[in-house]
Amino acid sequence: MNVRTKARAGWRAEPLPEQRTEPPTRLDVDPHADSPTDPGRRAASSGPRGLLVAAAIGSLAAVGLGAYGRLHEPQFVAVSLAGFSSGTAVKAWLATVAFVLALVQMGTASAMYRRRVPPVVRPPAWVPVLHRWSGRIAVLVTVPVAVHCLYALGFQGGDTRVLLHSLLACFFYGVFVTKMLVLQQARGPRSALPLLGGALFTAMTAVWLSSAVWFFTTSGLTF
Amino acid sequence: MNRFGRPAVCWLSTVRFDRARDLWGETMARYAPFATLAAVAALGGALFVVNEVNNPANVPGVVGESPGGPAAPPVPPILAAPAAPNPAPAVEPPPAPEPPAVAEESYAGRTAGNEATVAIAVKDGRAVGYVCDGDEIEAWLEGTLEGDLLTLRGADGSTATVTGTSTAAATLGTVTVGGTKWPFSAARVDAPAGLYEGNASVRGVATRVGWIVTGDGEVTGVANSAGRRGPAPALDPADPYAVEVNGVPVAVSVIDGGDAVIRR
Numbered sequence: 001m002n003v004r005t006k007a008r009a010g011w012r013a014e015p016l017p018e019q020r021t022e023p024p025t026r027l028d029v030d031p032h033a034d035s036p037t038d039p040g041r042r043a044a045s046s047g048p049r050g051l052l053v054a055a056a057i058g059s060l061a062a063v064g065l066g067a068y069g070r071l072h073e074p075q076f077v078a079v080s081l082a083g084f085s086s087g088t089a090v091k092a093w094l095a096t097v098a099f100v101l102a103l104v105q106m107g108t109a110s111a112m113y114r115r116r117v118p119p120v121v122r123p124p125a126w127v128p129v130l131h132r133w134s135g136r137i138a139v140l141v142t143v144p145v146a147v148h149c150l151y152a153l154g155f156q157g158g159d160t161r162v163l164l165h166s167l168l169a170c171f172f173y174g175v176f177v178t179k180m181l182v183l184q185q186a187r188g189p190r191s192a193l194p195l196l197g198g199a200l201f202t203a204m205t206a207v208w209l210s211s212a213v214w215f216f217t218t219s220g221l222t223f
Numbered sequence: 224m225n226r227f228g229r230p231a232v233c234w235l236s237t238v239r240f241d242r243a244r245d246l247w248g249e250t251m252a253r254y255a256p257f258a259t260l261a262a263v264a265a266l267g268g269a270l271f272v273v274n275e276v277n278n279p280a281n282v283p284g285v286v287g288e289s290p291g292g293p294a295a296p297p298v299p300p301i302l303a304a305p306a307a308p309n310p311a312p313a314v315e316p317p318p319a320p321e322p323p324a325v326a327e328e329s330y331a332g333r334t335a336g337n338e339a340t341v342a343i344a345v346k347d348g349r350a351v352g353y354v355c356d357g358d359e360i361e362a363w364l365e366g367t368l369e370g371d372l373l374t375l376r377g378a379d380g381s382t383a384t385v386t387g388t389s390t391a392a393a394t395l396g397t398v399t400v401g402g403t404k405w406p407f408s409a410a411r412v413d414a415p416a417g418l419y420e421g422n423a424s425v426r427g428v429a430t431r432v433g434w435i436v437t438g439d440g441e442v443t444g445v446a447n448s449a450g451r452r453g454p455a456p457a458l459d460p461a462d463p464y465a466v467e468v469n470g471v472p473v474a475v476s477v478i479d480g481g482d483a484v485i486r487r
Contacts, residue, residue, distance in 0.1 A: 073388065136259050143263055147270040156406055159336045176263075183256040218337055 051192050054181035062174025065146075069155030069166065091145045092212035098145075099208040101138035105131060106201050113194060138204075139176060146173070165210040172203040278392075321370035323348040327480060329417040330394040331437040332409030340443040341407045342418035342435040343373065343385070343394050346480025350375055352385050353418050353433045353484070354400050359452045361433055361445035362400050363484040378485045412438045414477070415460040419444075420484065421473040430468060434458045 108131035111123040146169065155170070157163035179196040323345065330343040339356045345368045352375045355361035362383035366375035373394060377383030387396015387407075394409045421432035425448065432455045434444035444455025446468070456468050458475070466473040478484060 132255070136262070139259070139263055140266060143266045144270055147267055147274065151271060151274045153408070156335065159405070162335050162406070177260065180256040180260045184254070 048189050048192075050185040050187065051182060051189055054178045054185070057181060058174040058176075058178030060174075061177040062170040065150065065173055066155050066166065066170040069150045069153075069170075072154060088215060091148055092215040094141050094145050095208050095212040098138045098141045099204060099212070101134045101141070102201055102204045104134040105138065105197070108134065109194070109197050142172075142204075161210050161214060165207060168203050168206045168210070172200065172207055175199045175203060321372075323368040324371035325368065325389050325391055328389070328391070329412050329414075329479070330389070330409035331412045331416055331418070331435050332393070332407055333437070334398060334405035334407040336405065338403075338405055339398065339400065339407075340435045340437065341385070341398055341409050342478075343375075343387075343389070343409055344418055344478055344480040344482075345373070345389060349480050350389075351418070351478060351480055351482055351484045353435060353478070354383065354385070354398050355433055355435065355443060355445040357443040357445065358454055359445065360400055361447065361452060363433065365483070365485050368480075410438055412436075415463060416440070418478040419458060419463055419475055420478050420482075421455075421458075421466055421475040423468050423471050423473040425468050425471050430473075432456065432466075432468075432473060434463075436460045436463075 108123075108127050111121075111127050112131065114121045114123065149169065155166045157166065175196055179193070179200060182192050182196060325345055327346045328344070330345075331341070333340050339354050339360060341352065341354050343350060343352045348368055350366050350368045350373055352364040352366070353361070354364070362377045362381060364375035364377050364383055364385055366373065366385070368389055371388045371390060373385065373387045373389045373396060375385035382399065382402060384399045385396060387394050392411055396407060398405050398407050416436040416438050419432075419434040419436065421434070423430045423432075428449050430446055430448040432444055432446040434442055434455055436442050436458070440460055442458050442460060444458060445452050446455045456466055456473070458466055463477075464475050466475055476482075
């Protein structure tokens, strides 16, 4: 079966007849298409077991990050990028880039899900491609920021802003791991992806507000 | 959109991506979320290794502790030896005070929420500190640096304390002033950044000023005129000895870890 056919199949208004009659197997679904679950293909959803496993692994990731940040001794130093005044400025700008990409995520995701709510609007084919790649870039952009936070500063709860920031950032990566694992599964509750995506966007926004925006308001828009 | 009712981007991507996908095979396409996860983990791990390798605390010759990060690179043997489980100190008689981790250094930084500015100076195991908010909160502290453990206390009757750990690069810890506790971080700074004290007698009133110049050149200070505190007169880090209060010149000195800052 040609990959291209499958990728397109995810965007058909109606599933192909043979796909509707056959029980959906793992190979019938293009999991990385990030597509809203096709009612015909996911009718025989296998229940939330896969989702629970993914959520458990995601929770472990979140708790693990928090525990590492809490237990290891903050080093205060970490490598920075050339051209910026400080490591904090680099982080604030990278986080801002990630937040803008998160907005793209939100826009593309809602376009992709519009086909489920009447009037059905099929998004252009580049929308899921943009969703996938903006998401990948967004999360990769956050990694240097997170490593700097964890390595140089650690998990801290000195005041509300710092505590919330630490908690939500760990939560963010936990949800990210969960969402990637859920995407990898052919079946699962239909509402899992939009819920996880919404949680990711919310956490991203809160983490950005509690760090980069705070930095820009206290230190000015410095590079 | 072109005249076939389809975006041009889409047409291009269809041609190119399908070719590429056929070459990569279905496996790559199918495990894209795993690949994304793996890429994130790999980038994170690589950055940890880079941080560990570049951390001045991990360079042999500079005293500091190697944190056992998840992606810790091979630790230099000098540091690895004492880090190994060593039951000997447990049976030893009362240990002598540890030699200070840092001989002489100045640190300046801020509390996590930028409530106050913190300066620490250490010299041969002795340490002094100054905390102020640039308005009306200030505290002078003295104490010790044993190993990398920094302990400072304010004058008798004051509840001000600073505890933390000092490495060659920074001091990190908690400061308590007036019953409020803040985490702070203070990076190592070079002159003209650091801690300054100024004294003047203004119309018979003894005035004492503390200034902290952080690494980015920002000056925060509080002036104490016989117990009444207020914002400090401006100090120019390029010319710190030219300060005046109401036309009276202020005697300014740079404070290092060996100075006495608590008046008895």
